Amino acid sequence: MRVAWMARIVVLILVAVVLGIGPISAAPSQTIVVYSGMDEYTMEVLTKAFEPKTGIKVESLVLAAAGTMSARVRSEASAPKADIFIGGSAEIHEPLARDGLLLAYHPQEETSGRIPAEYVDPRGLWHGFYAGPLVIIVNRKLFDQEIKPRGGPYPRTWDDLLHPAYAGRIAAWNPATVGGGYIFLAGQIFRAGGEDKGFEWLKRFDASVRLYGPTGPSTIPLVVRGEAVAGVAWLDDTAEAIDGGQPLEYVIPPDTAGEIGSISIVKGGPNSEGAKQFVDFVLTKGAQEVIAKYGFKYPVRTDVPIRSDFPALTSLKFVRYDRPFALQNRDRLVKKWEELIGSKR
Amino acid sequence: MGRVDRQQAVTYGIWKRIAQSVDRLGDPVLLLGFLATTLIIALFVLYPVIRVVTYPSSQDFVGLLDHPRWMRAIVNSLTMAGLSTVTACLLGFVFALALTRPDIPGQGLFRAISILPLFSPPFTVAFSYLLLFGRLGLITHTLLNLRVDILGWRGLWLSQTVSFFPIATIAISRVLENIPANMEFAARNLGANEVSVFRTITMPLARPGFAGAMLLVALYVLADFGNPLIIGGDFPMLATEAWYQIEGWADLRAAAMLASLLLVPALVLFLMERRWVSRRQYTTIVGRGVRGERRATPRALKVFLLVICSVASLFVISIYAGVIMGSLTNVWGADWHLTLRHWTAALRRWPHVKNSLVVSGGAAALAALLGVLTAYFTRGKALVASAALDFGAMLPAAIPGVFLGIGYLLAFNGPPLAFSSTIWILILALCFWNLPFAYKTAASGFQQIDHMLEEAAENLGAPWFRVFMDVYFPLLRRTAGAAFITTFVNSVTNLSITMFLVTARFLVATVSILALVSDNRLGVGAALTTLLLTVTFGVVALGFRWIGRSVLVD
Numbered sequence: 001m002r003v004a005w006m007a008r009i010v011v012l013i014l015v016a017v018v019l020g021i022g023p024i025s026a027a028p029s030q031t032i033v034v035y036s037g038m039d040e041y042t043m044e045v046l047t048k049a050f051e052p053k054t055g056i057k058v059e060s061l062v063l064a065a066a067g068t069m070s071a072r073v074r075s076e077a078s079a080p081k082a083d084i085f086i087g088g089s090a091e092i093h094e095p096l097a098r099d100g101l102l103l104a105y106h107p108q109e110e111t112s113g114r115i116p117a118e119y120v121d122p123r124g125l126w127h128g129f130y131a132g133p134l135v136i137i138v139n140r141k142l143f144d145q146e147i148k149p150r151g152g153p154y155p156r157t158w159d160d161l162l163h164p165a166y167a168g169r170i171a172a173w174n175p176a177t178v179g180g181g182y183i184f185l186a187g188q189i190f191r192a193g194g195e196d197k198g199f200e201w202l203k204r205f206d207a208s209v210r211l212y213g214p215t216g217p218s219t220i221p222l223v224v225r226g227e228a229v230a231g232v233a234w235l236d237d238t239a240e241a242i243d244g245g246q247p248l249e250y251v252i253p254p255d256t257a258g259e260i261g262s263i264s265i266v267k268g269g270p271n272s273e274g275a276k277q278f279v280d281f282v283l284t285k286g287a288q289e290v291i292a293k294y295g296f297k298y299p300v301r302t303d304v305p306i307r308s309d310f311p312a313l314t315s316l317k318f319v320r321y322d323r324p325f326a327l328q329n330r331d332r333l334v335k336k337w338e339e340l341i342g343s344k345r
Numbered sequence: 346m347g348r349v350d351r352q353q354a355v356t357y358g359i360w361k362r363i364a365q366s367v368d369r370l371g372d373p374v375l376l377l378g379f380l381a382t383t384l385i386i387a388l389f390v391l392y393p394v395i396r397v398v399t400y401p402s403s404q405d406f407v408g409l410l411d412h413p414r415w416m417r418a419i420v421n422s423l424t425m426a427g428l429s430t431v432t433a434c435l436l437g438f439v440f441a442l443a444l445t446r447p448d449i450p451g452q453g454l455f456r457a458i459s460i461l462p463l464f465s466p467p468f469t470v471a472f473s474y475l476l477l478f479g480r481l482g483l484i485t486h487t488l489l490n491l492r493v494d495i496l497g498w499r500g501l502w503l504s505q506t507v508s509f510f511p512i513a514t515i516a517i518s519r520v521l522e523n524i525p526a527n528m529e530f531a532a533r534n535l536g537a538n539e540v541s542v543f544r545t546i547t548m549p550l551a552r553p554g555f556a557g558a559m560l561l562v563a564l565y566v567l568a569d570f571g572n573p574l575i576i577g578g579d580f581p582m583l584a585t586e587a588w589y590q591i592e593g594w595a596d597l598r599a600a601a602m603l604a605s606l607l608l609v610p611a612l613v614l615f616l617m618e619r620r621w622v623s624r625r626q627y628t629t630i631v632g633r634g635v636r637g638e639r640r641a642t643p644r645a646l647k648v649f650l651l652v653i654c655s656v657a658s659l660f661v662i663s664i665y666a667g668v669i670m671g672s673l674t675n676v677w678g679a680d681w682h683l684t685l686r687h688w689t690a691a692l693r694r695w696p697h698v699k700n701s702l703v704v705s706g707g708a709a710a711l712a713a714l715l716g717v718l719t720a721y722f723t724r725g726k727a728l729v730a731s732a733a734l735d736f737g738a739m740l741p742a743a744i745p746g747v748f749l750g751i752g753y754l755l756a757f758n759g760p761p762l763a764f765s766s767t768i769w770i771l772i773l774a775l776c777f778w779n780l781p782f783a784y785k786t787a788a789s790g791f792q793q794i795d796h797m798l799e800e801a802a803e804n805l806g807a808p809w810f811r812v813f814m815d816v817y818f819p820l821l822r823r824t825a826g827a828a829f830i831t832t833f834v835n836s837v838t839n840l841s842i843t844m845f846l847v848t849a850r851f852l853v854a855t856v857s858i859l860a861l862v863s864d865n866r867l868g869v870g871a872a873l874t875t876l877l878l879t880v881t882f883g884v885v886a887l888g889f890r891w892i893g894r895s896v897l898v899d
Binding site: 033034040060065070074075078079092176179211214215216227244338 | 412413414417475476479482486496574577578579585586589590591592593594595596597600675676680751754755758759763765766844845847848849850852856859860861862866
């Protein structure tokens with residue numbers, strides 16, 4: 001009896017060993033490893049287009065959580081395992097760039113004049129490859145039930161959300177934990193034309209907020225499930241949710257802030273040459289079309305059409321977003337928000 | 346004068362204990378085994394912890410204290426650990442009582458229910474809970490037309506209680522099972538009534554198990570991040586804050602700091618457990634084949650157990666029904682048409698499920714073996730060195746998964762041991778993360794075994810390996826089996842560690858589910874969860890059939 005028991009353990013361990021070692025020895029020769037904070041479907045389509053074109057196999061680890069992927073690049077700094085880090089705003093790539101974890105590269109497309117300068121990092125450490133605005137998302141059914149009877153306006157501007165009918169009914173982001181939450185905070189400061197005025201607005205907005213969601217994807221399900229009537233979200237996530245049948249509406253308010261979706265090459269990765277080809281590929285017309293169509297994003301190339309259900313990028317009014325200021329003052333502004341608003345709740 | 350005497354006595358005591366240790370470890374093979382186990386635990390537990398704790402600078406720790414949000418997180422974490430642990434252990438105790446009394450009907454169902462929550466990846470079940478009981482939840486809104494608010498600490502309390510009571514049930518019922526009925530029988534013969542039998546026999550004998558369960562549950566609650574993430578709303582807690590700092594800002598240093606703060610209460614809990622539980626030895630398996638009939642459960646207790654277990658079971662079942670329904674519903678809450686499209690998408694991810702099984706099977710086998718071995722080396726309280734080993738084996742319980750994941754990446758990404766791109770990093774991280782449970786399970790089992798058995802074997806000339814194999818292992822088959830099953834299930838459902846250690850080639854199912862949930866593809870996520878649940882449950886059902894047979898008979 002006890003012999004059988006030991007035998008079973010030994011067999012189990014052996015099975016684990018064999019299965020564990022087996023696939024390692026069968027690694028293909030030309031491969032790049034991609035850490036992706038993009039959605040899985042877009043990544044799949046991009047991979048299928050890239051592989052036959054270059055003969056390079058793409059092994060991607062897709063987690064729609066750019067911060068996690070970035071932390072992983074950082075923790076592997078002593079012996080990088082990834083070649084490419086794709087997805088997430090430039091805010092997430094910049095700290096990696098500052099700490100020397102990224103490889104400088106200047107793709108030809110960036111100097112072709114087809115990509116506006118705001119999406120190009122002059123040092124070549126990160127490369128903007130899509131754009132996206134912050135939007136207001138609305139649960140129409142709840143709006144009709146709870147806001148309309150109380151005289152609240154349909155939210156067309158950020159200021160509409162200050163109406164008392166919205167008190168405690170908005171899902172926002174916590175700037176201390178969500179990158180987008182900080183872009184929202186900084187955007188309101190730039191919109192108000194000063195830090196004090198900006199915080200004044202944020203304090204009034206706070207009365208409308210039911211919850212500062214702690215993660216990026218948290219606001220959409222909150223609004224869809226009716227935990228909040230309206231909320232703050234990224235356009236691409238919202239459009240994708242609507243495409244998937246979620247009952248959701250959105251408005252791109254004037255003077256909104258935006259993200260610069262970025263891709264970067266990890267310094268010292270196993271296949272930096274392959275990585276350069278991938279960056280080139282992502283900026284090609286074909287790849288940009290895929291990103292626009294299936295990724296629900298605005299392409300950075302001016303010669304690529306946007307989705308027919310999106311307003312033209314030029315018709316959107318973005319707030320004058322001072323990215324260097326926002327990056328430099330992050331710790332201070334988040335702490336101020338904590339003191340004035342976050343800790344009062 | 347008196348003080349000197351006492352000091353001398355203390356010194357003498359220490360020397361005596363060291364001498365005893367040396368004596369006990371005199372067998373060179375035993376000594377070697379002890380050293381090897383200690384070395385392994387130091388390398389795979391202490392080393393990653395040290396790497397993470399030393400990652401932030403001391404200034405980071407000082408600066409942390411004027412972040413009001415993080416100060417609140419400390420208070421909240423401690424409060425929830427207190428609340429959820431008490432309720433989870435009480436519920437676990439009720440289940441354990443019901444499961445160990447032969448005359449309670451519906452035991453098969455209750456046994457299944459009492460382990461079911463362990464099977465669930467953190468995201469989806471908390472999500473199902475929200476889908477069913479949220480503001481537009483199927484049950485609360487659509488069926489009962491209630492407006493309830495479950496986001497926040499109350500909802501968190503409930504979901505943590507449901508998530509972690511199975512751990513208490515397993516730990517407590519194992520101890521209750523080992524309480525010989527003849528002791529209770531003897532007490533009754535001597536005129537004790539049911540209450541005093543419970544108070545003077547059952548309870549004191551169950552206390553090591555109960556306290557051990559409290560310790561483990563408290564540590565799980567402290568490190569829990571799946572539930573607070575979904576249910577907690579914006580209720581800051583240390584484990585989730587650590588995670589948010591990575592997720593939102595890629596700030597490893599702040600995350601390492603916050604996670605390091607969690608070690609403090611965890612260590613306090615750990616020391617409390619040692620003072621309260623470990624001092625007393627309870628020996629009930631004496632190898633003399635004593636048996637007695639267990640008397641019928643009093644009616645009032647029977648009704649009480651049945652009611653509590655039924656209500657809890659209903660709740661757990663509804664959670665899982667929610668997941669299954671979610672996998673078959675076109676768009677939850679909007680379009681209730683049935684569809685199989687989520688299932689076809691989920692089945693394409695079968696390789697991820699397979700990876701989960703391989704990784705978890707390996708981790709569980711290693712953890713069970715290592716747990717039993719470690720428990721064997723630490724069981725004698727006279728061993729001074731065993732305290733260090735015991736500490737090392739329990740330490741992972743104090744480490745949040747997110748933290749251990751980063752620790753393994755930092756520690757094993759470069760020389761001397763670089764295996765971070767292989768499947769082994771997953772297997773080893775999960776094995777050592779689960780070591781406390783495997784070890785605690787084994788140690789509780791050892792506490793029930795009389796030293797006389799070992800001494801008898803030694804007197805007959807058996808070397809330590811024979812003693813271990815012939816005396817302990819057969820008696821511990823159930824214990825080791827339980828350790829294997831729990832580790833396996835813990836590993837299959839783990840997300841906090843795997844999401845840092847998965848490589849592009851070895852994606853596991855939970856990480857795949859997280860990607861789906863983040864993508865708002867809830868239907869596919871629910872289908873993949875159901876698939877993972879079914880497969881895991883099949884594996885565990887086989888395991889239970891295997892360890893369920895009586896041990897002492899053969």
